[in-house]
Amino acid sequence: MSVQLILAPLLAFIVAYFLILWQVNSPTALKVLDYPNPRSLHRKPIPRTGGVGIIAGILAAWLWLATAIPLALWASIGLLAIISFIDDVKTLPVLQRLLVHASVAMAFAIWQIYPSYGGALTFVAGLAILWMTNLYNFMDGSDGLAGGMALIGFGCYGLGAWLMGDDLLAAINFCIMAAAAAFLLFNFYPARIFMGDVGSIPLGFLAAVLGIWGWMQAVWSLWFPFLVFSPFIADATVTLAKRAWRGERIWQAHRAHYYQRLVQSGLGHRDTALLGYAVMLIASGSALWSVRQDAATQLWLVGIWMGIYFITMVIFDYFQRNRSGNGQNDCN
Template sequence: MIDGLSFSLVTPPLIAFTVTLILIGWLIKSSVLNVLDHPNPRSLHTRAVRRTGGLGMMLGVAASWGSIPATLPISVSLGIALLVLVSFADDIFGLPVLGRLLMHGAVAVWFSVALLLEAHGWMIVTIITILVIWMINLYNFMDGSDGLAGGMTLIGFTCYGLTAWLAGDESFAVINFCVAATAAAFLIFNFYPARIFMGDAGAIPLGFLAASLGVIGWVNNSWPLWLPVLVFSPFIADASVTLVRRCLSGERFWQAHRAHYYQRMVRSGLGHRNTALLGYILMLGSGVSAMWAMHQDITVQLGVGVIWGGIYLSMMIVSERYLEPSPGD
């Protein structure tokens, strides 16, 4: 035992961290995959930054999962591979929106049908499919400020891992800890001022992992279905409300913009560092409260959800009142 944790619980995440650290360090210096994210009027950065960090993260995840006896459904592992390939092609060439959405939908349908159809029927499959597609895309929408998506990945998947471990599912806990470990390595290079971005090849599969592992944990009885929603609620609340506002105002919601609440915070003077740190406080709060509330009765669980809804609503009202977007945003 190592400080009360088994060797098998520590080694795979250590592999994930080390492989990701080495690969991202190489990707920053290498001229082989010199894919740059150039600043544009919708960007929050002012210089070209490499956007290949997600490749290092996903290879770190793959290397660490290879050392774990437990396996995930093929719809998850192969789904991640397909999303990485399509998303990296988009990072390089800029693929049509419809083509990307069709791939997201295909992966989500495959995962939901394979895992849920027999036991839960088509209605649950349809609902989960829509939620998976949305999670895939909202994670990408929220990856626009130094350290933000990396921090959500570290905190969110650590909460998944701890909850699964406390529920007695060590193998599933390790799977989640490995994802968190890759994020820890990535943050060394991505926290402000970022030297590399994760790009779509990182954000898209991470969104899929947040959704799919959240559903698998529910199926395995490691946690209630609402726990993943609360754990990742800082991202879900911002992206969902922003999408609704843009749709209601008749905007093309699929186009790049700077109307997210975290983008307003960065541009208001808080900057990338303080916005990320505030985000980490929200992430830790929502994650810890979710882990605590799942052991309470339904009244307390509903109360926790209402409190967090009030927190997000209050923050949005303050943002609307004091952090007005620039003209054209």
């Protein structure tokens, strides 16, 4: 194992840990508070600047690998982090944020995809990057969940790249994993700090573009990153599709995601996070197993996981409706 696979992640952890520690404990730290709203599952104001520590840790560690990381990736993360931090401090209009996210996603897709695959796949990839960028933000609403998913997801990316002999891609992802681990020490229930948009938006972008990067470098198939982050993808996509079908404004704050409903049903933040970790570990493990399998096997594996998510959601919806109906009858 090369030195960069050890030292770069260690640097990411140290920088992220001490910066977040300062944000949590120091009275002089910039504390942008997350006040409870209709989407929130917390009941008191909590700082939401933890993502500053995550991104600072990642970028500091990437300096160790600077000559090998494309300038477009540095620029994209920097722009997304800046606009997201501004949004954390002073809420920006949805269309304004979405325009920046879309511009960054499409620019990266054009740089990465267009030269080899042309316009159609470039457009699809840009939309996928845009969706994953925002999807991760949607799923950042329960103590320890998004941070733990980042630790597991990017750790799986790193392990997959290392197993396939790509030490650079492995190191890049292990740095993200290490910064997420430092954040999780302060974010697991009961959370003392949230990552905010400045953390969730760049992490969602990285989940998409590093997955594409691995595919472009023939490290893994496109099914691999999809499987790794499939718990987040399934929850957010199905929830937003259902809200759109009902004619609701999908950009408005809500508590309809499955993980939010699990917390509200009595499972709580801690156990919801642990359940999420277990599902993602199993999904990531199956993705790692599939790396060396043929395309047909990988496709079958994706189909099995989609069936598992669909059946689980249908059963959960059924029992929650039944429970609600019984409650109403009891009240009557």
